[in-house]
Amino acid sequence: MIALCFENARVLRPGGWDAAPLAIAGGKIVDELGVRRVDLTGYDILPGIVDAHGDGFERHMAPRRGALRERASGVAACAAELAANGITTAMLAQFWSWEGGMRGPEFAEEVFASVAEVAPTVPIDLRLQLRLETHFLDSFDAAEAAMARWGIGYVVFNDHLPHVRLAEGRKPPRLTGQALKSGRSPEAHLALMQALHARSDEVPEALDALCARLAARGVRMGSHDDRNADTRALWRGRGAHVSEFPETLEAARAAREGGDSVVLGAPNVVRGASHAGNIAASELIAAGLCDALASDYHYPAPARAAWRCVELGLLDEVAAWRLVSEGPARLLGLEDRGRLEPGLRADLVVMERETRRIVMTMAGGEMAWLSGGIAERLI
Template sequence: MSSTTQTAETTIAVVGGRLVTPDSVLEGGVRIEGGQITEIGEIDADADTVIDADGRLVLPGLVDLHGDDIEQHLQPRSGARMDAAMALASADRANVAAGITTKFHAISFELDEEADRSPELAATMSDAIVDATDLLVDHRLHARCEVTQKRCVEAVLDVLDNGDADLVSVMSHIPGKGQFNDIEAFRSYYENSSNHTAEEAREMIEERMSIPMETIRDRIDRILDRAHECGAVTASHDDENPREVERLAESGVDITEYPITLETAKRATEVGMTTAMGAPNLVRGESQWGNLATAEGIEAGVIDTLVADYHPPSLLAGVFVDTGEPLPERVKRASAAPADAVGVTDRGRIEPGKRGDLIVVDPEPTPMVTNAIVGGKPVYRADATMEVSR
């Protein structure tokens, strides 16, 4: 599903660029008609709108499968809640400026009232995403389910029954497991946040560790089964060992997000799962939690896609981190690969017949988007000297 209702009634020619295609970087242009790419390379520049890339790079629009940055727009500071529609509109502009033209908002169905998270708030945000119109990019729902909490499981099942989620992931933030494989790391994270006291952190540890693993696995299976029935793509979060990904793959999980170790990522690749890692991890050069570094996984050949996580600009910046690979391969991780992973294969590539999602990028000194086209419609311009309408 898409919350974008844009139509493309004009022809667009992007000229004078360096096109990053799936296989190479070409000098030339791109022609878009009826919302689709019709020509690349030496093109007919007679169009309703002509955009002069002026030697800059022309990339396919980026596809972000996991971005929770909307939370920063919903609550820019503790206790200051904004309207859901305003938060979505603000996130929309921030993401297109970062080159993201298809956005899967990772909405957390988690009960943590002190951090202003609840299944009810998640449902409100989900409705806003599904119902939104007249936004710049294609917005979709990635429902993240905290399976240690029964209310959250039931809420995500309702979202799936409504047909609202394109992607659903299961997560279990249990002290001593996954992201918080050190119980003290869990305690420190919540104690040092501005939303929890030491006593509250202790209570959370006791509550989450009291749930039998069999119960957690049963809840995971319920979510996965319902997702498969509804046609949603499935993901797991913070998988910590090869055996865990084996079990999840057997249950039909399509994507592993942020595997904790290199061995886990390698096993995910072996069993046919798509492996997604955070672009901020790659840009910063390390995991925030001391887990697998994205660069290490890329060097081992086991990272398929990058996601924006909490920082949309990092997805574009990650494309330009030198991993020793050709630029088209790096671009693929943020465009074609994530699109293919969730079945939206009409985008993510500069090829005739693909959806007209393009960004013009000035890579130096920091990668910046100067123009964006979504669904064959110019929606963003940051350089007033570039576009000439005829």
């Protein structure tokens, strides 16, 4: 493995910026050694980004819906994109849903198999999150079996049924487009949603039982789009201690008060608002109600969002970068990364100080991305 000592850069350590050398060897950060030294004057070194939730891999695996699927090569291309954006650990969030298409079990199995094939061959640490639809009752057993088969240790629960419309007997918006994505006719898709909605009374008991089994296996659990304190309390009672993208201040505050972790969308910060009309992530960050910023659907977003927090005066540079490194690492239980300290994984990002452009990414001490003039300093 690479053994180097970087000198004359600013290094973002847990206590803040300093100019002390940073040495790596054996895939870890080490105390300074007598290894080859590289001058990184003008550059900053930061902990590698830990992405707690992202589905940007879909465009690589299915670049044209229904026409082309690129499985293993798509995952490899995704790993390259992750590295170029400073992400050294990526939680690939894959649906297991009645919605079908790229959200259905068949596509999910393709994703799991492809990640299992590619992950050992790339420096980026690729991990899997299963996003399970709460009303997909008849597929709970299959989802649980898939998690065991592929070693998936993180599940987040979603509910994308338009319950209000269905209860009123009205057609949901965008029905035709969603049906086409699923490979069904609009009539069949609507009938399926109505049937799932009709079984809503069965869902709480089924979820209680499933969550109890998953908790006994040590599976990490979370909920998605919490709307209020009652919803968060319900999921906490089932052992789901991660609140992804809470929609309101009430829900986020309830998560914090209950000792749960809050994940917000980095694109929301960059854009300045929720595309769905929910509370802006910047408001929750300003209130101290964020533990991690995730890529959601755009891998360049975490790094950009961290700096946007600084530009908006929400956080200083140390606290802002912690939301994309140490924060997500902790909520995922990954204590060996997220900080630049001796003994931890050599996951790091090098940026041009003036432009904040990522020019080098190392994951586990291996070179994952290298660009521009910094290559000349290494050669």
